[in-house]
Structures are given as C-alpha cells and as structure tokens.
Amino acid sequence: MSQLTIKEAQQRVDDWIKSVGVRYFSELTNLAQLVEEVGELARIMARTYGEQSFKSSELENRPEEQLGDELADILFVLICIANQTGVDLTEALGKNLEKKTTRDKDRHRQNPKLRSSTPT
Numbered sequence: 001m002s003q004l005t006i007k008e009a010q011q012r013v014d015d016w017i018k019s020v021g022v023r024y025f026s027e028l029t030n031l032a033q034l035v036e037e038v039g040e041l042a043r044i045m046a047r048t049y050g051e052q053s054f055k056s057s058e059l060e061n062r063p064e065e066q067l068g069d070e071l072a073d074i075l076f077v078l079i080c081i082a083n084q085t086g087v088d089l090t091e092a093l094g095k096n097l098e099k100k101t102t103r104d105k106d107r108h109r110q111n112p113k114l115r116s117s118t119p120t
Contacts, residue, residue, distance in 0.1 A: 013079045041070040
C-alpha cells in the first residue's frame with residue numbers, strides 16, 4: 001500500500017464507510033469504540049513494555065503486529081469521528097503543532113526530568 005496523506009486517509013475511510021460500512025456509527029458509539037480500542041492498545045503495551053505477561057493464547061499473533069493493528073484501529077475510529085464532525089485533521093494537526101511549539105518552546109528543554117537518561 002502506498003503512503004497516504006492525512007487528507008487521503010480521511011477520504012479513503014469515508015469511501016470505505018459508504019461502500020462497505022453502510023453508514024457511520026453515531027458519534028457517541030464511535031467515541032465508545034475509540035475508548036475500547038485504546039484499552040486494547042493499553043493491554044498490549046502493558047504486556048510488551050510493562051510488567052504483565054502475555055497469556056499463551058495471546059501469542060498466536062506477534063505482539064508487534066498486534067500493536068500496529070490496534071494503532072490502526074484507533075486511527076480508523078479517530079478518522080471516522082473527524083469525518084462525521086467535519087474536522088480536517090491535516091489542518092487541526094498543523095494548528096495543534098503550532099500551538100504546542102509556541103507554548104512549549106522552552107518548557108521541555110528546561111525540564112530536568114527530560115535531560116536525565118533514566119525515565120522517572
């Protein structure tokens with residue numbers, strides 16, 4: 001699959017919804033689905049990078065493949081929410097990065113916790 005811009009991803013998700021998915025779920029249903037997908041990501045992260053271990057049944061698929069799949073599920077639902085609420089994610093992300101750059105231009109450099117080599 002070729003690389004997609006955010007705008008192209010929004011269009012492809014919209015096309016998929018209209019051709020395969022019939023229609024968008026309600027905004028609240030999609031929010032609940034987003035939270036569910038984030039929970040699935042949290043489970044994989046806790047087992048891959050935290051102290052929890054995978055059950056043998058969870059190792060049928062490689063954890064790194066599961067991680068990518070869950071991140072893609074989150075992105076898909078997030079794009080659905082953006083599409084149905086009229087948010088242009090390219091524009092929103094650009095504005096958000098500008099805001100963070102202005103607000104945090106010195107904050108992170110001055111944070112001694114970020115300069116240490118060991119996370120706290």
